[in-house]
Amino acid sequence: MTGLHEFNLASRKAEEAAARRFQVVQWLQSVVGQLGIPNQPSEKEFVSCLRNGMILCNAINKIHPGAVSKVVESYSHLHSFNRDYQPPQAYQYFENVRNFLVALEQLRLPGFEASDLEKDSIESGSVSKVVDCILGLKAYNESKMSNGFYKHIKTPPFQLNATKVNHPLSASKTARNLERNDCTDSESDKLKVITKLLPDHSLNSEENFDENLISLENGSESSKILLHKTKCNHKRLLKTQENELAVLKTLFIETKQDFHEFQVDLQRYLMELGNQMQEMSSAAQGYYKVVEENRKLYNMVQDLKGNIRVFCRVRPIFNSEMNGVIDYIGKDGSLFVLDPSKPQKDARKTFQFNQVFGPTSTQDDVFRETQPLIRSVMDGYNVCIFAYGQTGSGKTYTMSGPPGRSSTQLGINYLALSDLFQICDKRRDMITYEKYVQMVEIYNEQVRDLLSENSSCTRYPFMSPETFNLHIRTCSSEEDDGLSLPDATMHSVNSTMDVLQLMEAGEVNRAVSSTSMNNLSSRSHSIFMVHGRGEDTSGGTISSCLHLVDLAGSERVDKSEVTGDRLKEAQYINKSLSCLGDVISALAQKNSHIPYRNSKLTLLLQDALGGQAKTLMIAHLSPEEDSFGETISTLKFAQRVSSVELGAAYAHKETKTDETSKGDPTMEVHQLKNPLSPVNGGTSIPHFQLMQTPVKAEVDCRTSGKGSHIRKSLRTIGKLINGSEKRKENVPENPRSPLGVSNHFSGVKSPHTSNAKTLRRQSLTGQERSSIRVDPVENGIKGARNAKTPPPPERSSSKIGDKRA
Ligand SMILES: Nc1ncnc2c1ncn2[C@@H]1O[C@H](COP(=O)(O)OP(=O)(O)OP(=O)(O)O)[C@@H](O)[C@H]1O
Numbered sequence: 001m002t003g004l005h006e007f008n009l010a011s012r013k014a015e016e017a018a019a020r021r022f023q024v025v026q027w028l029q030s031v032v033g034q035l036g037i038p039n040q041p042s043e044k045e046f047v048s049c050l051r052n053g054m055i056l057c058n059a060i061n062k063i064h065p066g067a068v069s070k071v072v073e074s075y076s077h078l079h080s081f082n083r084d085y086q087p088p089q090a091y092q093y094f095e096n097v098r099n100f101l102v103a104l105e106q107l108r109l110p111g112f113e114a115s116d117l118e119k120d121s122i123e124s125g126s127v128s129k130v131v132d133c134i135l136g137l138k139a140y141n142e143s144k145m146s147n148g149f150y151k152h153i154k155t156p157p158f159q160l161n162a163t164k165v166n167h168p169l170s171a172s173k174t175a176r177n178l179e180r181n182d183c184t185d186s187e188s189d190k191l192k193v194i195t196k197l198l199p200d201h202s203l204n205s206e207e208n209f210d211e212n213l214i215s216l217e218n219g220s221e222s223s224k225i226l227l228h229k230t231k232c233n234h235k236r237l238l239k240t241q242e243n244e245l246a247v248l249k250t251l252f253i254e255t256k257q258d259f260h261e262f263q264v265d266l267q268r269y270l271m272e273l274g275n276q277m278q279e280m281s282s283a284a285q286g287y288y289k290v291v292e293e294n295r296k297l298y299n300m301v302q303d304l305k306g307n308i309r310v311f312c313r314v315r316p317i318f319n320s321e322m323n324g325v326i327d328y329i330g331k332d333g334s335l336f337v338l339d340p341s342k343p344q345k346d347a348r349k350t351f352q353f354n355q356v357f358g359p360t361s362t363q364d365d366v367f368r369e370t371q372p373l374i375r376s377v378m379d380g381y382n383v384c385i386f387a388y389g390q391t392g393s394g395k396t397y398t399m400s401g402p403p404g405r406s407s408t409q410l411g412i413n414y415l416a417l418s419d420l421f422q423i424c425d426k427r428r429d430m431i432t433y434e435k436y437v438q439m440v441e442i443y444n445e446q447v448r449d450l451l452s453e454n455s456s457c458t459r460y461p462f463m464s465p466e467t468f469n470l471h472i473r474t475c476s477s478e479e480d481d482g483l484s485l486p487d488a489t490m491h492s493v494n495s496t497m498d499v500l501q502l503m504e505a506g507e508v509n510r511a512v513s514s515t516s517m518n519n520l521s522s523r524s525h526s527i528f529m530v531h532g533r534g535e536d537t538s539g540g541t542i543s544s545c546l547h548l549v550d551l552a553g554s555e556r557v558d559k560s561e562v563t564g565d566r567l568k569e570a571q572y573i574n575k576s577l578s579c580l581g582d583v584i585s586a587l588a589q590k591n592s593h594i595p596y597r598n599s600k601l602t603l604l605l606q607d608a609l610g611g612q613a614k615t616l617m618i619a620h621l622s623p624e625e626d627s628f629g630e631t632i633s634t635l636k637f638a639q640r641v642s643s644v645e646l647g648a649a650y651a652h653k654e655t656k657t658d659e660t661s662k663g664d665p666t667m668e669v670h671q672l673k674n675p676l677s678p679v680n681g682g683t684s685i686p687h688f689q690l691m692q693t694p695v696k697a698e699v700d701c702r703t704s705g706k707g708s709h710i711r712k713s714l715r716t717i718g719k720l721i722n723g724s725e726k727r728k729e730n731v732p733e734n735p736r737s738p739l740g741v742s743n744h745f746s747g748v749k750s751p752h753t754s755n756a757k758t759l760r761r762q763s764l765t766g767q768e769r770s771s772i773r774v775d776p777v778e779n780g781i782k783g784a785r786n787a788k789t790p791p792p793p794e795r796s797s798s799k800i801g802d803k804r805a
Helices: 002-032 043-050 054-063 090-106 126-147 168-180 185-205 209-217 221-305 363-379 395-399 412-426 455-459 496-509 564-588 600-604 606-610 625-642 694-704 707-722 725-729 755-765 781-786
Strands: 309-314 326-329 334-338 348-352 355-357 383-389 431-443 446-449 525-536 541-550 614-621 674-677 685-687
Touching: 002 043, 002 054, 002 126, 002 221, 043 054, 043 126, 054 090, 054 126, 309 363, 309 625, 334 625, 348 625, 355 363, 363 383, 363 412, 363 525, 363 541, 363 614, 383 395, 383 606, 383 625, 395 412, 395 541, 395 614, 412 431, 412 496, 412 525, 412 541, 431 496, 431 564, 431 600, 446 600, 496 525, 564 600, 564 606, 564 625, 600 606, 614 625
Parallel strands: 309 355, 309 614, 383 541, 383 614
Antiparallel strands: 326 334, 334 348, 431 446, 431 525, 525 541, 674 685
């Protein structure tokens, strides 16, 4: 298309150039006579005819006589007559041309380069310059003849060439240049007109402006036809371009419209997206709020029911070549594991706990979830946290931290104590707390003090068990301190540093060996006990105990490849864990008989598992697929534990009342009998008067043989004291505090005296419970205290947990 257009343009230009040459030849012949070339000469013919400059000089002399004073003539015809005649040399002809150009300049007419007549090439554009020049001379002559005024419309081609001027700015520049070239006013006016025309014209047609103008000025009949044809072509071209422009404009408008619509659509879409995002984010926030609320409510329900809480912690995989079995860990405490021996669709097993911590969870993450429970120690609740799981699953890591731990790897034991110290500090003005710690281990069914001076000897099994096997007390007397391990050294702690030192000392003394499952395998259950006693400014007391238990890990002896002493240890460990399973199972089934006495571990944890304590178990998992069997066993055990309901926990608080309330035994203030007593070489601790549990009173009643009579009178007295059943329900049952803080609330029925609670209580003593409650106050504490501990009950037949040894 462009090629064709260019071709048309070129042929049109050639036509126009030929027409102009024709014009020039016509005019020159009319001035100087025949030129001896065709009327429509080629460029070559045209140039060679003018080359000697004679025609040009004669022509200008005709118009302006004397313009060229001397013309070198060529009389070639004389040559035949006169042999002596020498034709002029080329330089003489050149003189003609130069004189002609000078004459032109004097007439202020456009000229050309003398060398333009030397060239025959059309490409140089030199011919058109010569043509322009002669047409300019012609125009000058015509104007002179008509009114003596030369219309200098024609611009010199070397100054104003339309092919070069294709921008309004360039055109105006040229115009300014022309003006500066001392043009007359009228000339500059005309130039201004041309300059104004020029950009439009050149923009629309791309034609040679000069040629058109000259054609206009010098139009003979044929050139008029030519001009007309050119005009027609221009118009056609213009029309086509106008049409194209119109199409483009329409297209542009349509595109603009489309773009605008697209913009509007996009904005609407973005707005909708923004709204949807906002809705989704608020829905997500709502969801998390609901999940959080659900968790809180669930915890509250569990608090009310006294469920043992269960957390689960999965340690990282250490062997990178091993596949893991943990499929999913939910924020809501859900855990999916995959059985590697089963196809994908049947492989998944789901579990639900209070909280599950993944391999990337930090010590702090675990502690933060445990913190509220630990803090309740300061409100008088007994709390027990125990770490359970197969050997090497990370129990010691959670409770104490790894060996050579950094500050971020400190375990719950340390973080808990540190937190308790902080709370004490904050409450310093209102209440003073004293804290004491004991640390023991149960190694091969022997309880050993890890903090006594000669505790390092406890490792040697050949030493007399009586020396190192501490006695676990389950039944307190009025004189004792209510401690379950009265012979274990008690250490007062006043700062976290004290605690750290004691824990480190205890860990050094703990029985640890290397097995194929764990380089530093704990071969004993370690129990870190924190006893706290607070007294407020009014004399009210709070007492509580925190048990932090790091159980020894269950292990498959075939896998751990232990022999000799290690095998014996493993057997003891597995047996005691099996007993723990039995106790949990019996509690979960609300059996009348709970086999606490079957192991030292369950006996020591009796209060935590069966009393009014808040209990948390952290089940630990090794995620490797070769531990899948142990993992499932741990998870099933943990699930069973989470179903155990202990009844609502009881806070060991006593308020001091003034004289006016003295008459009400439920408000009676308990006074410390033995403020401080040295314990086994350790730091002295307060000896509190022991409270007496109603169960003991019941036992006493039965053993004394005066059962029904005493029960009746006690019930009557109880009613008289408390006024109504409703009031009784607000009064807690006498709990047993580890520090032996006696509760002199009358033995009225508390909310905990639900059936399940009662059954559990019965199971502690192994006695059938009478339907009539006996008030221990009336019954005489002494008698109850002196009552012999009932014989160990039979073990429950239901067993769970690991018993592989
Ligand atoms: N969450 C964890 N992150 C990093 N390392 C861990 C984690 N849990 C455990 N470990 C590492 O795994 C190894 C075994 O852990 P740990 O000794 O605590 O197991 P255990 O259950 O107490 O074993 P055992 O019952 O045999 O005493 C240790 O090297 C410990 O540092």
